[in-house]
Amino acid sequence: MIQLYYSPGTACLAPHFLLEELGLAYELVLVDTSKQQHQTEAYLKLNPKGKIPLLIDQNNADLSLTESAAICLYLAEKYATHATNAANAHFNPAPASLQRAQLYQWMMYLSNTLQAELLSYFYPERLCDDADSAAQVKTHAEERVAQMLTYIDTQLSHSGGDFLLGVDISIADLFLFMLCRWTRGMQKPARAYPQLAGYLERMFNRPSIQNSFAQEGISAPYY
Known part of the structure; x- marks a missing residue:
């Protein structure tokens, strides 16, 4: 188990x-x-x-x-x-294959760059000592997240398929959907980007996403 x-x-x-x-x-x-x-x-x-x-x-x-x-x-x-x-x-792409290399690249980028910036957005008080500074940290973090989402949106248009690695879904897509959900309260959430809009809808319609949300008691807005 x-x-x-x-x-x-x-x-x-x-x-x-x-x-x-x-x-x-x-x-x-x-x-x-x-x-x-x-x-x-x-x-x-x-x-x-x-x-x-x-x-x-x-x-x-x-x-x-x-x-x-x-x-x-x-x-x-x-x-x-x-x-x-x-x-x-x-x-689980074959070791040393192009897709395995791309998967590693995406997982490192999403976890080390986008997720880290999202944590600065949600917990700005960890990085400073007063409310005014925290508000500035939050604003700048949202600006950097927007730059990252723009990059991801562009990469999706060149992936050769519906997903980050092309025609097949990968764990990077599951990770990205999770992080995009966290942007839903921003001024320009992930769903507002041209490629990400359709991508997130496709991901949301997968049974795995639907079942997980139901089991965790998550309700709209979903992303």
């Missing part, structure tokens, strides 16, 4: 989408951050970082893994091979 410790709408979404895409048996374990359950002694024993998500894979010596991008890469490599899940093998 696989367990995914989650808080609705957080960075748990991308791994949740992937578990659904791969058709794996798993258990969702709610960690209520509003009640500081992620800081309890019991949870900190499982994840000393006190963050969401956490994946425990009892099928692999009770492997315990944090970091959303790392969880997605692990699940794809372990459970999306031709031997175990041929229908979803495209989630």
Whole structure:
């Protein structure tokens, strides 16, 4: 059994989408951050970082893994091979292939650049000491996110298919959809960009996305 410790709408979404895409048996374990359950002694024993998500894979010596991008890469490599899940093998491109290289590039960009900037937008007070400075940090973070979304929008127009890597969906698409959802309250959210608009609609209509939102109790606006 696989367990995914989650808080609705957080960075748990991308791994949740992937578990659904791969058709794996798993258990969702709610960690209520509003009640500081992620800081309890019991949870900190499982994840000393006190963050969401956490994946425990009892099928692999009770492997315990944090970091959303790392969880997605692990699940794809372990459970999306031709031997175990041929229908979803495209989630795990061959080592050293062009698609594997592109996948690594996108995952690093999305997690290290776009996600990091989004965290500055949502938590500006972590970077300064007063409210006025925090407001400036938030404004500048939103400007940088807009530049990143413009770049992604352009890259989608050159991908050769409906997804970041072309004709096949990848874990990078699941990760991108999660991050684009986080922009829904911005002055120019991801859905306002010409290529991203259709892309996000296609992604939203996938059963994996619909099922994950329903299970986490997420309601409109979805992105």
